[in-house]
Amino acid sequence: xxxxxxxxxxxxxxxxxxxxxxxxxxxxxxxxxxxxxxxxxxxxxxxxxxxxxxxxxxxxxxxxxxxxxxxxxxxxxxxxxxxxxxxxxxxxxxxxxxxxxxxxxxxxxxxxxxxxxxxxxxxxxxxxxxxxxxxxxxxxxxxxxxxxxxxxxxxxxxxxxxxxxxxxxxxxxxxxxxxxxxxxxxxxxxxxxxxxxxxxxxxxxxxxxxxxxxxxxxxxxxxxxxxxxxxxxxxxxxxxxxxxxxxxxxxxxxxxxxxxxxxxx
Amino acid sequence: xxxxxxxxxxxxxxxxxxxxxxxxxxxxxxxxxxxxxxxxxxxxxxxxxxxxxxxxxxxxxxxxxxxxxxxxxxxxxxxxxxxxxxxxxxxxxxxxxxxxxxxxxxxxxxxxxxxxxxxxxxxxxxxxxxxxxxxxxxxxxxxxxxxxxxxxxxxxxxxxxxxxxxxxxxxxxxxxxxxxxxxxxxxxxxxxxxxxxxxxxxxxxxxxxxxxxxxxxxxxxxxxxxxxxxxxxxxxxxxxxxxxxxxxxxxxxxxxxxxxx
Numbered sequence: 001x002x003x004x005x006x007x008x009x010x011x012x013x014x015x016x017x018x019x020x021x022x023x024x025x026x027x028x029x030x031x032x033x034x035x036x037x038x039x040x041x042x043x044x045x046x047x048x049x050x051x052x053x054x055x056x057x058x059x060x061x062x063x064x065x066x067x068x069x070x071x072x073x074x075x076x077x078x079x080x081x082x083x084x085x086x087x088x089x090x091x092x093x094x095x096x097x098x099x100x101x102x103x104x105x106x107x108x109x110x111x112x113x114x115x116x117x118x119x120x121x122x123x124x125x126x127x128x129x130x131x132x133x134x135x136x137x138x139x140x141x142x143x144x145x146x147x148x149x150x151x152x153x154x155x156x157x158x159x160x161x162x163x164x165x166x167x168x169x170x171x172x173x174x175x176x177x178x179x180x181x182x183x184x185x186x187x188x189x190x191x192x193x194x195x196x197x198x199x200x201x202x203x204x205x206x207x208x209x210x211x212x213x214x215x216x217x218x219x220x221x222x223x224x225x226x227x228x229x230x231x232x233x234x235x236x237x238x239x240x241x242x243x244x245x246x247x248x249x250x251x252x253x254x255x256x257x258x259x260x261x262x263x264x265x
Numbered sequence: 266x267x268x269x270x271x272x273x274x275x276x277x278x279x280x281x282x283x284x285x286x287x288x289x290x291x292x293x294x295x296x297x298x299x300x301x302x303x304x305x306x307x308x309x310x311x312x313x314x315x316x317x318x319x320x321x322x323x324x325x326x327x328x329x330x331x332x333x334x335x336x337x338x339x340x341x342x343x344x345x346x347x348x349x350x351x352x353x354x355x356x357x358x359x360x361x362x363x364x365x366x367x368x369x370x371x372x373x374x375x376x377x378x379x380x381x382x383x384x385x386x387x388x389x390x391x392x393x394x395x396x397x398x399x400x401x402x403x404x405x406x407x408x409x410x411x412x413x414x415x416x417x418x419x420x421x422x423x424x425x426x427x428x429x430x431x432x433x434x435x436x437x438x439x440x441x442x443x444x445x446x447x448x449x450x451x452x453x454x455x456x457x458x459x460x461x462x463x464x465x466x467x468x469x470x471x472x473x474x475x476x477x478x479x480x481x482x483x484x485x486x487x488x489x490x491x492x493x494x495x496x497x498x499x500x501x502x503x504x505x506x507x508x509x510x511x512x513x514x515x516x517x518x519x520x521x522x523x524x525x526x
């Protein structure tokens with residue numbers, strides 16, 4: 001875990017809006033080690049999605065620098081699991097999961113094997129010819145995860161992938177994600193607004209402030225891997241850590257709410 | 266529970282029969298009125314007379330000749346008008362600069378009645394096949410270009426984000442996101458365009474052709490063969506229905522993800 005995979009130096013993002021410039025992300029300096037399961041928690045509107053979109057190459061930073069260690073030539077740098085429905089409705093489950101590999105023009109045999117493996121790992125083998133609208137929300141998000149893993153990226157970016165799911169599905173998918181992740185131990189950057197989720201999944205948690213977004217605190221998660229979600233949650237240390245992170249976060253959530261109310265009135 | 270009577274028809278069959286019944290009843294009334302001289306048979310010949318004329322024209326090969334001439338023009342017109350419209354429309358949906366560049370031209374030329382430019386088309390392309398093909402092409406071009414562009418603009422932004430994040434090239438974005446995403450609206454455009462194409466081929470052939478269903482009907486007026494005129498009308502109406510059914514079948518095949526929504 002010593003090599004630095006992602007290196008941010010004074011990275012910032014300012015959007016030009018009609019009401020003038022809006023700082024979504026204040027200058028941020030951060031190192032993320034290779035193989036780290038890095039969690040970002042913060043109130044809504046703290047710029048965490050903006051940060052992820054910059055890493056994904058979907059937004060350009062306004063200032064500062066971003067360095068990502070380059071993977072081997074034939075591997076993609078990152079793949080994103082998007083928030084909400086991002087599966088192509090016109091493709092079957094298999095075609096959706098194969099999307100990254102198809103775009104990289106990998107041989108069909110390899111695509112069949114790799115995609116088959118991840119569809120099996122996510123329990124979707126039976127549905128490989130189904131279309132997304134025939135699946136439940138939890139299954140759709142599984143396909144989304146299979147799509148990102150099948151692409152074999154160096155870094156996985158996950159933008160609140162489970163936020164739309166009910167509690168049972170969320171726990172199941174967290175378990176599955178941890179199990180699949182254990183196979184490869186890729187570097188992960190995972191956004192959530194759930195402290196429980198952050199502590200359950202992460203090696204390290206960054207708590208962000210509201211408007212403008214900046215890092216308030218970085219907390220290490222000491223729990224052993226591989227983890228089992230429910231067993232972990234039964235431990236007293238788990239509760240203590242969640243409680244202390246909530247302490248950091250509460251001020252921010254309240255501040256964000258005050259700001260929202262200020263702008264609303 | 267009562268056992269199903271063997272004489273009971275399924276709801277589906279009943280609806281199909283009802284669909285079939287209304288035109289049949291109309292034809293029967295028409296036939297009766299014609300025979301009882303309640304209507305002027307010079308203008309409204311009895312359906313049986315029209316059908317006889319239809320058989321005569323099938324036998325002497327005239328109907329086939331005109332039908333085939335029109336079909337060929339329609340085919341080339343759909344091809345030369347439809348394919349560029351599809352590519353241009355999707356490209357306009359994808360590229361804002363291209364849209365800004367081309368959209369004013371489309372909006373300015375779209376409301377011009379297509380039949381009104383027939384003289385100009387005849388002047389430019391002459392009396393040969395090309396002027397007819399151009400007319401059909403113009404007819405199908407507009408509904409497809411407008412629908413294809415609207416179809417792409419309706420695709421949610423997240424799908425373009427996904428394709429970008431997974432490293433799709435411009436061509437791959439076109440093929441895997443823009444085209445399939447816009448396909449439902451494109452097919453609606455195709456249906457509208459086919460209707461337009463049939464209108465325009467009839468008009469174009471009436472004025473500037475020596476073959477085709479349009480010519481056949483115009484010629485029938487000139488020699489006062491009213492039955493022939495009706496044969497032409499019915500063939501064109503049936504063509505419209507058949508084409509529309511074909512597109513619906515194609516839709517079922519290439520937009521399976523729309524089924525059941």
